[in-house]
Amino acid sequence: MVQDLGYLKESPSQTAGPYVHIGCTPNFAGITGVYEADLGATMVNDRALGERITVRGRVIDGAGVPLKDALVEIWQADAAGFYNSPSELRGTADPNFTGWGRCPTGADDGIFTFETIKPGRAPYKDGRKMAPHITVWIVARGINIGLHTRMYFADEAEANAEDPLLARIEHRQRVATLVAPREGSVYTFDIHLQGEKETVFLDI
C-alpha cells in the first residue's frame, strides 16, 4: 500500500443541449428582463487599443450543414499580447478589451460574428513567440464535451511558420483548417466538425 494521492476526478461533461441559449444568452433566446445584456456580447469599447477586426464563421456538421443551435466562445490576448486575466503576470492587459466573447450561431444562417481586435503575440513556455491567434471553444447539442481549437490569421504567414502549435500538426495539409482568410477587416473561420476538412481540435 502507498499513500492516496487524494486527487478528485473532474466532473464529467454533458452536452450543452438545444436550450443552451436560455442559460448563456437569455436575451438572444427572448428571455428579457432577467439580465441587462448577454454576457460576452461586447468585447471592446471605443478606447480599446489595436486593429479592429471582425471574425465570422460557421460550425458545420458531417453532412455539410451549418449548426444553428451552437454556442461559440473566444478568448484571446490584447493588441500587446497580454491576457485580461489574474493569471497574466507579465503585465497589465488593456482595460478596454475583455479578451472574451460569446456568440450563438444564427438561428437562420448558422453564422457567428465577433467584433474584436487583432491580438498580439504571446510567448510559448520556452520563450518563443506564438503567432497571433484566438482560442475558440464550441458547444452544442450533440457535442458531448466542448471542443477547443484555435484561429490563426492568414496575413501572418511569417509568424504562423514559426508557431509551436502549428508546427505540431503532423498532416501539414490540415494546418489550413486553423488559418482564417482575410477580406478587408473580416476574417472568416469555418469550423468543420467532421470529414475531409475536419478542423484540428485540441486536447490542451
Place this chain on the structure above:
Amino acid sequence: MSDLSNNKPETGAFFQRDRAWHAPALTPGYKTSVLRSPQKALLSLDGTMSEITGPVFGHSLLGELDNDLIHNFAKPGESAIGERIIVHGRVLDERGHPVSGALLEFWQANAGGRYRHKKESYLAALDPNFGGCGRTITGEDGTYRFRTIRPGAYPWPNGVNDWRPAHIHFSIFGHGFAQRLITQMYFEGDPMIWKCPIVTTIPDRSAIEQLIAPLDWANTIPMDARAYKFDIVLRGRRSTLFENRMEGN
C-alpha cells in the same frame, strides 16, 4: 472583469484531461452526436498562456435575483410554480482546492418539463412566472447556492420513447480557459437517470454518479425548501515552483 480573490493567482498548466472519464465524441445512442463528433485524433499539447489564463467575472456583475429562479422572471408578488428547492455546493479543482470567483450559469425546464425556448415543442404548459435561467459566483471558499423549483422530466425526439430525467444544466468558468465546462446535475433517487441516452454517453457508472446531487436534509429549510448538494470539480493545475525555466522566458 476583476479578481476578488486575495490568493495569489496561479499560473501552472492544467492536469491532462482524463478523456476516458468523459463521454467520447461519438455516442450513436445519442443520435445528434453522429454527425457532430470529430473523427480525427485531437492534437495534444501542454497548456500555453492562452489556456492557463481565462476571463474572471466580478460579483458586481450579479443582480439581486440572479440566483433566485423562483422570482427572477416572475411578476412582482408572484412566484414560479413547482417544488421549491435550494441547490448548493462547492466548486473545487482536482487537487481539492476551492475555486473562488467561479461564474456559474444554470438553466432548466419548468416544473412541468417545459423550456422557455422557441424550438421547444413539448405540449406541457409554460409557467408565466418562470424563465429558467440564473447565475452566481462562488465565494472565497468555493461555495455557491441558488433557489429554484425542481424541473420536470420531459420527452425528446431521439428514440421513439426517450425522456430526459429531471436535470439542471451548469456552465462553469474556473480561472483558466482550459477549465471551461458545461455539465448537468441530476437528482438522487430518479430511476430515469439510468435510461437516458445522454446520461449514458458517460461510460463509467461512478462518473455518472458524480453528477447526481443527494438530498441534503441538514440544509433543508423547514416549511420552505428542500436542499440538494452538488459539488463540481474542475481540472487541477500544476505547481509552478519547479517548472522549467527556459532561456528567454
